[in-house]
């Protein structure tokens with residue numbers, strides 16, 4: 001089948017795209033290690049191993065060329081995103097089983113690469129946070145970077161209770177503002193702990209900045225387009241800004257929302273998953289805006305610390321509809337009567 | 343008036359590789375030992391041969407008459423003897439074969455009497471006929487008969503003439519060199535086209551990677567009013583007809599519509615050049631410029647007689663040892679030649695020698711990851727990955743809804759796809775399948791219409807006969823009353839056959855047909871309808887008296903009616 005046009009092809013591949021995504025994550029991971037210790041590297045390794053094993057097993061079961069697909073890098077991207085959205089001191093079995101679930105159920109049972117309607121990493125996140133809410137909200141405090149102590153928690157020779165853990169600022173805000181009697185204010189909660197900082201929580205804002213850097217590089221490499229990050233961060237900031245203007249005591253401001261939690265990672269690396277996201281330019285805007293809205297609502301009023309994962313899955317559901325409704329006009333069909341404007 | 347540029351969306355920028363074949367001027371290819379001239383070299387009907395084996399022909403002598411108006415004439419490329427007229431394989435993506443005139447050149451290149459015309463004194467109609475009889479077709483590769491493209495639209499004229507010198511496919515340089523070397527003649531041809539179309543403005547679009555061609559064409563048009571050379575950004579497929587029209591005028595011509603409807607039409611520079619030769623020199627189209635390039639030792643451009651075997655040309659440029667196939671056209675839209683002993687046709691702009699090193703085959707096909715690269719590259723602003731999905735699933739209705747027929751098969755989507763999906767192949771498959779389905783449907787529609795028409799006619803004949811019979815019976819009764827013998831009452835079958843044909847059925851007739859079909863069905867179920875049902879009661883009473891004779895009439899009515907043509 002070599003004989004048909006075009007006879008020329010750009011030397012790009014799915015593998016190259018996936019490895020660019022992985023490379024773009026590296027600055028964020030480096031900053032992560034700086035603030036929260038090296039445990040995240042172990043988590044990434046665990047998730048990667050689980051993802052590759054799961055992928056290989058499923059490919060063999062489905063009779064697909066194992067080597068070809070295993071090396072496409074898509075399983076690694078899923079694994080890294082799972083590790084980066086989970087607490088770095090999550091027990092090892094949680095990371096492993098969540099990753100296996102993502103690969104086996106969310107990816108391969110739906111048909112494998114290119115066919116999964118839901119973002120596998122976000123499926124893993126949602127399943128885990130529903131099943132193990134406590135484990136999923138134990139984060140190491142800033143400064144708790146002792147590797148062996150972290151490993152003790154991960155491999156459960158020591159319980160998380162004994163480790164120096166704390167809620168993320170996002171979680172703290174959500175739980176404390178939820179109790180009306182407490183008369184807490186945003187400023188009060190964020191000021192209650194030195195490591196929360198003023199912007200997004202010390203550490204988080206720097207990690208977010210590093211993700212932003214990687215994301216901008218992906219934009220420059222044309223791996224992603226501007227639509228998703230701009231719409232997601234823009235709408236999130238807009239809603240947060242509007243509410244915090246109206247009631248700054250009760251609602252955190254736009255900058256806080258944009259740099260905290262998974263927002264920046266989501267904007268450039270998770271929502272931009274081409275397989276489960278919308279494909280048309282207008283569709284991408286709608287998709288990302290929808291996630292932003294849902295994320296903000298769940299963060300502010302919901303029962304879970306970060307609403308991004310739920311927002312993504314809910315919007316994944318709407319993708320076929322969004323794509324269908326946002327088909328751009330075809331060349332020459334913009335104005336069927338006049339054939340375009342001279 | 344300075345033309346402002348519009349943008350077309352999408353497109354790609356593959357390496358152009360134009361330098362290889364532009365280092366030397368155009369060379370006239372030597373006369374081959376045999377010329378194989380296909381009779382069908384344009385979209386439209388196959389011209390009928392005008393010569394017989396053994397006959398001597400002169401250069402430029404007509405050997406194929408245009409078949410109807412949607413076709414162009416074919417001429418002997420040189421003087422010599424017709425050896426045979428036989429089916430030969432053509433250089434065509436489908437490898438089809440067609441009648442060809444095989445000529446043995448006598449080496450004298452003796453022309454027919456060439457009659458130059460003064461175009462300004464001729465009417466557009468006469469000039470269009472002249473173009474058709476000179477075998478002028480689009481030399482950009484589509485070979486659409488040029489005289490047909492010069493039919494004015496509703497406004498009676500084609501206001502904007504676009505001349506395509508973009509030549510956006512990598513490797514191909516035949517238009518580039520033609521513009522560099524023969525700009526003056528091209529502009530003369532443009533003047534003729536402009537006269538026929540009574541065009542106000544002419545825009546010559548040339549990709550800005552051809553500075554020499556732009557300079558030459560600018561010099562040649564310096565003193566012409568209303569002709570402008572416009573450099574367009576180098577981006578494939580800027581030379582796609584619709585893309586070029588869009589870039590130069592902002593007009594977007596959708597699928598299934600034609601330029602004149604929008605007051606614009608597009609001609610290739612090579613076509614303009616051959617128009618000049620045909621009109622002002624009286625030389626029909628017997629040669630064209632062909633780029634020979636790719637994996638060869640001495641790439642270049644050659645002026646080649648139509649019908650020259652490609653093998654003869656390859657000998658001129660020396661293909662390298664690892665050449666594994668030859669592509670006719672460019673690397674983006676060209677097709678692989680099944681063999682190289684095929685003749686050069688009017689469509690042959692480039693023969694590209696390919697090797698695995700020069701054109702590496704795409705990697706293993708992976709699933710679509712919906713990355714959208716194809717969408718960003720598509721100049722027709724389609725959603726290639728959706729089309730791929732629907733074509734693959736044979737969901738042709740959806741594919742059509744997503745405008746698959748607007749796809750110009752430019753290959754941009756497949757060029758950029760990281761999953762190495764042979765996207766264009768899927769579209770070709772879907773389009774061919776749909777066209778086949780359409781043909782089948784048309785055929786069965788026609789059959790159904792024929793059947794219904796036959797029922798309708800049978801029914802109507804019977805009714806008419808009955809009416810005539812009734813009238814005659816009445817006359818006979820009167821005659822009997824007057825003491826005369828009745829004439830033979832059976833109407834002649836010939837008279838019954840005089841039913842007008844019904845090519846265009848209007849609503850009333852359709853209703854009649856429906857009624858007829860319904861009656862036919864009832865008849866089949868054994869309900870014998872009376873032909874007299876529709877008559878007035880008093881006539882029925884009269885008719886009852888001649889039942890016996892009616893039986894005989896029925897016999898005649900049962901003879902099978904002819905098929906409508």
Ligand code: SF4
Nearest residue numbers: 710712713714716759
């Ligand atoms: S470029 Fe290929 S992989 Fe990407 S969306 Fe298009 S068809 Fe799918």
Ligand code: SF4
Nearest residue numbers: 720749750752753755
């Ligand atoms: S081949 Fe068709 S679908 Fe692909 S880019 Fe060209 S016009 Fe678009």
